[in-house]
Amino acid sequence: MPIKVPDEKIIAIGKLLCNPNKPLKERFRALFTLRNLGGDVAISAISECFSDPSALLKHELAYCLGQMQDKHAIPKLVEVLKDTSQEPMVRHEAGEALGAIGDTSILELLQEYSNDPVIEVAETCQLAVERLRWLQLKGKSEEKLEKNETFLSVDPAPAAAENDVEKLKGILTNESLPLFDRYRAMFSLRNINSPESAKALAAGFKGASTLFRHEIGFVLGQMSCESVVEDLAKVVADKSENEMVRHEAAEALGAIATEGAMKVLEEHLKDEAVVVRESCIVALDMCDYENSKEFQYADGLVRVDEVTG
Known part of the structure; x- marks a missing residue:
């Protein structure tokens, strides 16, 4: 409530x-x-x-x-x-x-x-x-x-019933299938939430659809799996990639919040793309939160009380 x-x-x-x-x-x-x-x-x-x-x-x-x-x-x-x-x-x-x-x-x-x-x-x-x-x-x-109770999100597609990582990866990367089916495989891999399923998801960065690639970045951020830091770093650094995808990869690194992830974000704080550098600012703040003893990230009530109290 x-x-x-x-x-x-x-x-x-x-x-x-x-x-x-x-x-x-x-x-x-x-x-x-x-x-x-x-x-x-x-x-x-x-x-x-x-x-x-x-x-x-x-x-x-x-x-x-x-x-x-x-x-x-x-x-x-x-x-x-x-x-x-x-x-x-x-x-x-x-x-x-x-x-x-x-x-x-x-x-x-x-x-x-x-x-x-x-x-x-x-x-x-x-x-x-x-x-x-x-x-x-x-x-x-x-x-x-x-509403997925593990990741606290309402997803754009329901997870597939399949739970075999290799089979799901095959669906995820099959460009001839409807996007909705591939999204269902994506969310099933996310729900498995293992280093293996994260690496399978990272293969989706080779997909033709910008929207699809951006969602891959988003779900990898939800998983916060260290095994894909290098994959995400490559996406953030790729100036030929759509800003929408690069920004999601940056925010995913913020959720992972390892030293390596933070280093990548710091390197792109002056990126030419506004949305990428802003994402790095927000992502580094998330890193600070993840590595702190703060009670909650959404602390607007506390900040308002400090001003008005």
């Missing part, structure tokens, strides 16, 4: 989130505090920040709204998805968030944007459509099962 917090405190955390003069790492912590709190006031606070110049922050706003699984976020997410002035990674995340909420009332809209000229947006909406159709087939009673 969400923590009951006075509206004025939630609004204050929202002001911290939307303050461009605050360090990005503090704004990220405020965002995740709002996500954890939930409710209409938190959704409104997050929604007010989509005019920010940081594509990284805006994409994370959309992600958090989807993870909250609250229908009150749908209008803002639809607005962002439709807004072609927003960066592709932001629009993609809005499409994925709509799928995560799981409301079939937006199925037609997602079908429309499955043909978007921006391939990352189109593929995201195609996956969201498949997820909603899967939920319809499973029935509403199954919908609550869609």
Whole structure:
């Protein structure tokens, strides 16, 4: 159950989130505090920040709204998805968030944007459509099962029933299969959560789809497995790779938080790509958290209390 917090405190955390003069790492912590709190006031606070110049922050706003699984976020997410002035990674995340909420009332809209000229947006909406159709087939009673309790995330596709790493790797890397099936293999490998399954996932970085490769980076971050630090480091360092993929690889290194991972992040703090260097800043803050005795990463309430208390 969400923590009951006075509206004025939630609004204050929202002001911290939307303050461009605050360090990005503090704004990220405020965002995740709002996500954890939930409710209409938190959704409104997050929604007010989509005019920010940081594509990284805006994409994370959309992600958090989807993870909250609250229908009150749908209008803002639809607005962002439709807004072609927003960066592709932001629009993609809005499409994925709509799928995560799981409301079939937006199925037609997602079908429309499955043909978007921006391939990352189109593929995201195609996956969201498949997820909603899967939920319809499973029935509403199954919908609550869609939040993975180990990784505390609502995934864009359900994990496959298969649990053989080599078979799943074969599905993952088979470009002739539907993207939805390959995503299901991806999340099954993540759930196995072993060094072997992490290395199998890393093979997905050779895939043709930018969206697919970026999701590989994301799930490797969820696993926090040291066996793929070198694989992730290569992705971050590859200037020919899409920024969306490089940024997820950087954040995955932040979750792993080893000395080697931190070294890679420090090397890219001045990367030419804004979204990559911002990701390294946030990822290093996550490293600090992982290697500290801090009670929680989402510490927006504490920071607001320090200012107002």
